[in-house]
Structures are given as C-alpha cells and as structure tokens.
Amino acid sequence: MIDDLIRNIREKNAPVVVGLDPMLDYVPEKILNTAFIEFGETLEGAAEAIWEFNKGIIDATYDLIPAVKPQIAMYEQYGIPGMTCFERTVTYCQSKGLCVIGDIKRGDIGSTSDAYAQAHLGHTRVGTHAFTAFHEDFATVNPYLGSDGVRPFINVCRKEQKGIFVLVKTSNPSSGEFQDRLIDGRPLYELVAEKVNAWAREGEPGEYGYYDVGAVVGATYPEQGTALRKIMPQSYILVPGYGAQGGKGSDLRGFFNEDGLGAIVNSSRGIICAYRKEKYAEFGEAAYADASRQAVLDMIADINGAIAGA
Amino acid sequence: MIDDLIRNIREKNAPVVVGLDPMLDYVPEKILNTAFIEFGETLEGAAEAIWEFNKGIIDATYDLIPAVKPQIAMYEQYGIPGMTCFERTVTYCQSKGLCVIGDIKRGDIGSTSDAYAQAHLGHTRVGTHAFTAFHEDFATVNPYLGSDGVRPFINVCRKEQKGIFVLVKTSNPSSGEFQDRLIDGRPLYELVAEKVNAWAREGEPGEYGYYDVGAVVGATYPEQGTALRKIMPQSYILVPGYGAQGGKGSDLRGFFNEDGLGAIVNSSRGIICAYRKEKYAEFGEAAYADASRQAVLDMIADINGAIAGA
Numbered sequence: 001m002i003d004d005l006i007r008n009i010r011e012k013n014a015p016v017v018v019g020l021d022p023m024l025d026y027v028p029e030k031i032l033n034t035a036f037i038e039f040g041e042t043l044e045g046a047a048e049a050i051w052e053f054n055k056g057i058i059d060a061t062y063d064l065i066p067a068v069k070p071q072i073a074m075y076e077q078y079g080i081p082g083m084t085c086f087e088r089t090v091t092y093c094q095s096k097g098l099c100v101i102g103d104i105k106r107g108d109i110g111s112t113s114d115a116y117a118q119a120h121l122g123h124t125r126v127g128t129h130a131f132t133a134f135h136e137d138f139a140t141v142n143p144y145l146g147s148d149g150v151r152p153f154i155n156v157c158r159k160e161q162k163g164i165f166v167l168v169k170t171s172n173p174s175s176g177e178f179q180d181r182l183i184d185g186r187p188l189y190e191l192v193a194e195k196v197n198a199w200a201r202e203g204e205p206g207e208y209g210y211y212d213v214g215a216v217v218g219a220t221y222p223e224q225g226t227a228l229r230k231i232m233p234q235s236y237i238l239v240p241g242y243g244a245q246g247g248k249g250s251d252l253r254g255f256f257n258e259d260g261l262g263a264i265v266n267s268s269r270g271i272i273c274a275y276r277k278e279k280y281a282e283f284g285e286a287a288y289a290d291a292s293r294q295a296v297l298d299m300i301a302d303i304n305g306a307i308a309g310a
Numbered sequence: 311m312i313d314d315l316i317r318n319i320r321e322k323n324a325p326v327v328v329g330l331d332p333m334l335d336y337v338p339e340k341i342l343n344t345a346f347i348e349f350g351e352t353l354e355g356a357a358e359a360i361w362e363f364n365k366g367i368i369d370a371t372y373d374l375i376p377a378v379k380p381q382i383a384m385y386e387q388y389g390i391p392g393m394t395c396f397e398r399t400v401t402y403c404q405s406k407g408l409c410v411i412g413d414i415k416r417g418d419i420g421s422t423s424d425a426y427a428q429a430h431l432g433h434t435r436v437g438t439h440a441f442t443a444f445h446e447d448f449a450t451v452n453p454y455l456g457s458d459g460v461r462p463f464i465n466v467c468r469k470e471q472k473g474i475f476v477l478v479k480t481s482n483p484s485s486g487e488f489q490d491r492l493i494d495g496r497p498l499y500e501l502v503a504e505k506v507n508a509w510a511r512e513g514e515p516g517e518y519g520y521y522d523v524g525a526v527v528g529a530t531y532p533e534q535g536t537a538l539r540k541i542m543p544q545s546y547i548l549v550p551g552y553g554a555q556g557g558k559g560s561d562l563r564g565f566f567n568e569d570g571l572g573a574i575v576n577s578s579r580g581i582i583c584a585y586r587k588e589k590y591a592e593f594g595e596a597a598y599a600d601a602s603r604q605a606v607l608d609m610i611a612d613i614n615g616a617i618a619g620a
Contacts, residue, residue, distance in 0.1 A: 021422070024436065041437035073418060073425035077434045079443030083393050107452065108383060108415055109482035112331070115383035124387045126334065127351035133389030142417065144454040145480050146487030170455050172419035177456030177505070178498065183491040188498070192488065 001137050001163045002214070002236060003206040005099045006261060008066030014300045015256070015307070017101060017238070018061060018292075019268025020054055020089060021071035026273050027053045028285040047081035050074075053288075054089050057272055058096060060289035061296050067099040069238075069266050087134055094137070101238065102136030105167065107149045114152035121153065121162040138163045140216055140238070143192050147199070154199055154213060163212040163236075166199075168192045168228060171218025171241030189224065193231040200235050208261060210234050217255065219247025219265065226254030229262065237263040242299070243270025249302035256307050265303050271295045311447050311473045312524070312546060313516040315409045316571060318376030324610045325566070325617070327411060327548070328371060328602075329578025330364055330399060331381035336583050337363045338595040357391035360384075363598075364399050367582055368406060370599035371606050377409040379548075379576050397444055404447070411548065412446030415477065417459045424462035431463065431472040448473045450526055450548070453502050457509070464509055464523060473522040473546075476509075478502050478538060481528025481551030499534065503541040510545050518571060520544050527565065529557025529575065536564030539572065547573040552609070553580025559612035566617050575613050581605045 009015050024032070024046050031052045039045035058068070070093075075086035090100050106116040120139045123130040141153050141164045153164045169179055169189040179189040193215060200211035214236035217225050229237065237255050241247040242265045255263040274280045274295035275288040283291035319325050334342070334356050341362045349355035368378070380403075385396035400410050416426040430449045433440040451463050451474045463474045479489055479499040489499040503525060510521035524546035527535050539547065547565050551557040552575050565573035584590045584605035585598040593601035 036437060041439045043434070043436060043441050043443070046434075046436045071418075071422055071425075073416070073422045073429065077425040077429040077443055078436075079429070079434070079441065080390060080394055080397065082429075082443070084390055087390065105418055105452075106383070106415070108381075109480065112381055112383045115381075115387040119383065119387040119389070119392075124353070124356075124389070126353060126356045126388075127346060129351045131353050131389065133353070133387055133392070142415075142452050142454055144452055144477060144488060145482055146484030146489070148482040148484040167454060170419065172455055172458040174456035174458040178454060178502065179456070181493040181498065181501065183493055183498075188488065188491065188493075191491065195487070 001099070001161050002210050002212050003208060004137070005067060005163070005236070005264070006208045006210065008099055009261070009264065012064060012066050013304065014065055015264050015303055016065060016296070016299055017067040017069045017264050017266045018057070018065055018271050018296065019069045019071060019103070019266045020057070020272065021074045021268040022050045022053055022272060023074065024049065028288050030286065043078045043081045046078050047085040050078070051085045051088060055092065056289040057292045058093055060293045062096040062098055064293070064296050064300065065098065067101055067264065068093050069101040069103050071103040071268070090134060090136055099138065100136045101138040101140070101165070102134065103140050105140050105142050107142035107145055109145060110148045110152060113149045117153045117156035122156040122160050138165060140165045140167065142167050143195065147195070150199060154202070157212045158203055163214060165214040165216045165236070165238040166192065166196050168196060168215040169217045169221055169224050171220045171245055171247070175218065190228070190231060193228050196235055197232040200232070205234055210236055210261070214238060216240065219252060220245055222251035222254055225252070229255055229257065233257065239263050239265045243267040249306040252303060252306045253309060260307050267299055271299065311409070311471050312520050312522050313518060314447070315377060315473070315546070315574070316516070316518045316520065318409055319571070319574065322374060322376050323614065324375055325574050325613055326375060326606070326609055327377040327379045327574050327576045328367070328375055328581050328606065329379045329381060329413070329576045330367070330582065331384045331578040332360045332363055332582060333384065334359065338598050340596065353389045353391045356388050357395040360388070361395045361398055365402065366599040367602045368403055370603045372406040372408055374603070374606050374610065375408065377411055377574065378403050379411040379413050381413040381578070400444060400446055409448065410446045411448040411450070411475070412444065413450050415450050415452050417452035417455055419455060420458045420462060423459045427463040427466035432466040432470050448475060450475045450477065452477050453505065457505070460509060464512070467522045468513055473524060475524040475526045475546070475548040476502065476506050478506060478525040479527045479531055479534050481530045481555055481557070485528065500538070500541060503538050506545055507542040510542070515544055520546055520571070524548060526550065529562060530555055532561035532564055535562070539565055539567065543567065549573050549575045553577040559616040562613060562616045563619060570617050577609055581609065
C-alpha cells in the first residue's frame with residue numbers, strides 16, 4: 001500500500017493529503033438546510049450534511065491529490081450516523097482512486113489492538129465469511145503501550161498490504177510534556193522513532209524503498225522533523241499541523257529525503273474551510289469546493305517549492 | 311460520577327468491574343445459531359449474537375457489581391452493527407443501575423479530543439438540539455499527546471459530571487518499553503501519574519474524597535501499583551489484568567487506600583468466558599451466564615479478602 005501511496009504522490013506531483021475533519025460549523029448553510037429538511041436537526045441530519053460537504057470537496061480535489069485523511073473523532077461525535085458517514089466517505093474516496101489514511105490513533109494491548117487492526121485495515125470473520133468494517137488503507141497508531149500494542153497492526157498490514165503511521169512527535173503545543181522528556185540524554189520521541197525504524201525493518205521495503213510502517217511528526221516541529229527523518233530513513237512521515245496549526249511550507253524541507261519522497265503533508269481546516277479565509281473569500285459559500293481546490297493548488301505549490309529548496 | 315461509582319461499589323461491597331469484551335468465539339453456539347438464522351453470517355448477525363451474549367451476562371450479574379467496562383475495539387471490528395451493539399449495551403447497563411466505563415483509550419490534539427469527549431461523555435450539538443452519541447459514564451484516555459489531549463476530556467467531565475481514567479502503567483508485557491524508561495531517574499509512568507494528580511486537583515473532590523480524574527494501572531504490576539497509589543492518593547485506579555492476564559487478588563492490596571476504596575479491579579475473559587474454565591465447567595454452555603455469576607462472586611471474595619489483608 002505504501003507503493004500505491006507513493007505512486008499516487010508521484011503521478012500527481014503532490015506530497016499532500018487533505019484532512020477530512022468536518023465540523024458541522026464548517027458546512028455551508030444551503031447544504032445544512034437541505035439535510036435538516038430531509039432528516040431534521042438530528043444526528044442523521046448532521047451526518048447527511050457532512051457527507052454532502054465531504055463529497056463536494058472530494059469531487060473538486062480528487063484529481064489533484066493522492067490521499068485523504070478523515071479524522072474519525074469528527075464522525076464519532078455524531079454517533080452511529082456519524083460512523084456510517086465515515087465509512088461512506090472512505091468508500092467514496094477509494095472509488096476516486098485516493099488512498100485513505102484513517103486518523104484513528106488507536107492502540108491497546110495485544111488482542112484488543114488486533115480487533116482495532118481488523119476493524120480498520122483488515123477483515124472480521126463471522127462464521128465462514130469475512131467482512132471489512134471501515135477498510136481504510138492506512139491508520140494512525142498510538143505507541144504508548146509498546147510493541148504489544150503496535151505489532152497487531154503491523155501483522156495486519158503485512159497480510160492485507162496496508163500501512164500505519166505511528167505517533168512519534170505530535171503537532172500540538174503540549175506534545176513535549178511527555179514526548180520531549182530526556183531518557184539517557186535523548187527525547188522519548190527519538191526512542192519511539194527508533195522503534196518505528198526497527199518495526200519497519202522486520203518487513204520488506206516496497207518498490208520505492210519505503211516500508212509499510214511510517215510515523216507522525218508535526219509540521220510545527222521542523223528541527224525535530226529533520227532529526228527524525230535521519231532516524232527512520234525509509235519510513236514515510238505523515239506531517240500534520242501545516243496551515244491552520246502554524247506550520248509553513250518553508251519549514252518542511254527537512255521532512256523529505258533527497259529523492260523528494262519520504263513525507264506527506266496534511267492540511268485539514270486550511271483546505272476544507274478555505275472559503276472562510278480572506279484569501280479565498282471571492283469564491284463565496286456556494287463555491288466552497290472550488291475554494292478548497294484553489295487552496296489545494298496553492299498548498300501543492302508551497303510544498304513542492306520547499307522540496308525544491310526554492 | 312465518581313461518587314455514583316463509589317456509592318455502587320460500597321452498596322454492593324464489590325470493587326470490581328466486568329469487562330464486556332466479547333469475541334464471537336466466546337458466544338455459546340445456541341445464541342450464535344439463533345442470530346445467524348435471523349440475520350445470516352453477517353456483521354449484523356455477529357452484533358446480534360454479541361448483544362444476546364452480553365444481555366445474558368448483565369442480567370445474571372448486575373445485582374452483584376457496580377460497573378461494567380465494554381472494550382469498544384471488540385465492537386468496532388463488527389463495523390456499524392458492532393457500534394450499534396456497543397451503544398445498546400451501554401444503554402442497557404445504565405438501565406440496570408450500572409456505571410459504564412467506556413474502554414476507548416482515545417486521545418488526540420485539542421479540538422479532536424474534544425470531539426471524542428463529546429462523543430463518549432458529552433453532548434453533540436446539532437442546530438438547536440443536543441444529542442448523546444455513546445454516552446458512557448467514564449472513559450479511558452491515552453496521555454501520549456500531553457495536557458492538550460487530556461484536558462478536553464476533563465472539561466467535559468466537569469460539565470457533565472463524568473469521569474476519566476488516564477493510562478499510566480498498562481497491564482501488557484511490553485508496557486515497560488516506553489512507560490518504564492527513566493527520566494531524571496524516575497519512570498515515565500510516574501511522571502504521567504503526577505500529571506493525573508495535578509489534573510485531578512484542578513477540580514473538587516467528591517463526597518468520598520476522590521476526584522473525577524483517575525488512572526489505569528495493571529494488576530500485573532503490583533509494586534508499581536503501590537507506588538502509584540501514593541502519587542495519586544485521591545484518584546481512583548482502574549486495574550485491568552486480573553485473572554486471564556495473570557494478576558491475583560493477593561497482589562492487589564497496594565492499589566487500595568486505607569479506607570478500602572481507591573481501586574476497581576476489572577476482569578473480562580475470566581468472567582464472560584467463565585463457562586469455558588475447568589472450575590466452572592459444571593454449569594455447561596447453556597448456563598454460561600450462571601457460570602459468569604459464580605465467577606463474579608468468587609472474584610469479589612478474592613478481592614475483598616485482599617483488601618482486608620487476609
């Protein structure tokens with residue numbers, strides 16, 4: 001699957017991912033009203049509005065981008081209708097040729113992590129049949145429980161040709177509270193990165209030289225990104241925190257390898273809420289998806305400029 | 311909510327929680343076949359079988375126990391029907407007067423953690439209405455992202471009278487890989503415990519002197535439990551790993567305070583799969599719920615014996 005992702009990135013010349021993290025508050029009023037007329041001001045109505053909102057953005061951007069990253073929390077808050085909308089979004093994106101990175105940040109002890117891995121990347125057996133529950137292509141995984149908690153995901157990746165991104169250094173302001181603490185003189189996140197590198201190397205690299213075990217490192221920490229790039233040279237880095245969280249394209253050079261590969265940069269609000277930004281206000285609410293398309297084009301130019309060292 | 315949990319524990323004289331972590335493999339054949347006849351060998355069929363299995367155990371044990379802890383991964387693997395079964399199980403347990411601890415181990419950056427907190431402990435706003443999505447009473451939370459990731463859960467707890475248990479030292483064999491690493495001479499899990507204590511003390515203790523922010527510490531690490539008890543003297547400790555994972559009642563004395571309170575011990579497989587154990591084999595598969603009841607009675611005696619220092 002890492003090969004599929006890299007092939008998509010190369011074909012579209014776009015090491016970016018659109019974060020489908022919709023809040024109801026982001027949805028244009030016309031879409032909201034249509035959904036509420038049909039389903040009422042209910043969880044079903046909210047899920048329908050988010051689905052239509054997502055579909056507009058996907059239709060307007062899928063030819064430009066290699067992947068999307070739906071944040072499952074944003075769907076989970078709308079209960080069962082929200083989870084149904086999540087699955088529907090995954091299916092629709094895959095039908096458009098996009099890789100889907102489920103931003104689920106799951107992680108538990110062995111047998112429980114295995115259940116999560118099956119839920120999101122694998123197959124669930126029922127009698128003599130097997131079903132895919134949420135069937136993303138990649139998932140994000142929390143490492144706090146150690147190898148026990150991560151290895152079930154890796155096993156499912158190897159069997160199903162999927163991939164994971166393990167949280168190493170997250171983009172939020174308080175990520176350093178535990179992740180930066182020094183252990184034998186080195187920050188915890190570097191030890192996690194060394195584990196990511198070791199877990200990756202238990203498998204075989206794909207055709208571009210990258211493994212199916214990657215890492216999450218926030219755009220808001222560019223120096224750390226450069227150091228971590230070297231610790232996990234053949235692991236892809238998923239980079240959140242660009243745009244709304246403050247990360248800039250020019251900060252991101254160090255997340256990439258010399259081959260121009262090795263990282264994929266996510267923007268969520270900066271793309272899906274572009275129509276609310278002054279820069280794209282001319283599009284207006286009705287053309288919110290066109291605003292997202294322009295924001296994707298601008299982001300790709302910014303990131304590619306950074307890779308080229310411009 | 312911590313007061314409701316403690317009141318339940320005292321009334322039933324039972325500092326235990328039953329882990330509703332069903333695998334399809336645990337469900338007696340009669341229940342399985344009935345569900346498959348109605349819904350086929352499908353995710354719906356699996357979810358129906360698990361629901362009936364759960365209901366049997368809840369009906370046979372609710373008068374003995376203060377709380378249940380459904381592990382959401384076990385439901386998530388059955389997709390939308392599984393999540394529906396999770397919510398149905400939460401609702402049913404609450405109707406029986408049980409506190410429900412959602413073992414969800416969520417944790418993300420601020421706005422995303424807020425969405426998880428609303429999904430599991432709070433209300434989701436849709437237009438002028440507010441809905442509860444999964445409405446557990448407590449949730450488990452992963453601390454790897456720091457205060458940013460935990461505080462949204464705490465805020466929702468304070469507003470909604472709910473509670474959380476933060477992962478401190480987990481029960482699995484590889485929990486030490488990161489959690490035990492020394493920082494300024496002390497293991498990471500102690501630093502997390504100090505944060506738990508600080509987060510708790512930003513609020514007010516309840517009528518029994520305990521806060522709404524607790525911790526998860528595995529029964530498999532009794533020495534650490536004793537040390538951690540002192541670092542977070544007024545935080546409840548949720549103790550997994552008893553029974554099937556190897557923790558014994560006699561190991562658990564140190565998890566409790568002098569008042570006999572301060573910890574609640576979970577058993578999952580040891581209770582819900584009791585009928586498969588030699589000790590309870592006489593019950594037979596048809597009376598699986600009676601076997602669970604007997605296993606609960608034995609567990610309560612074991613834990614209470616440990617607290618009494620017997």
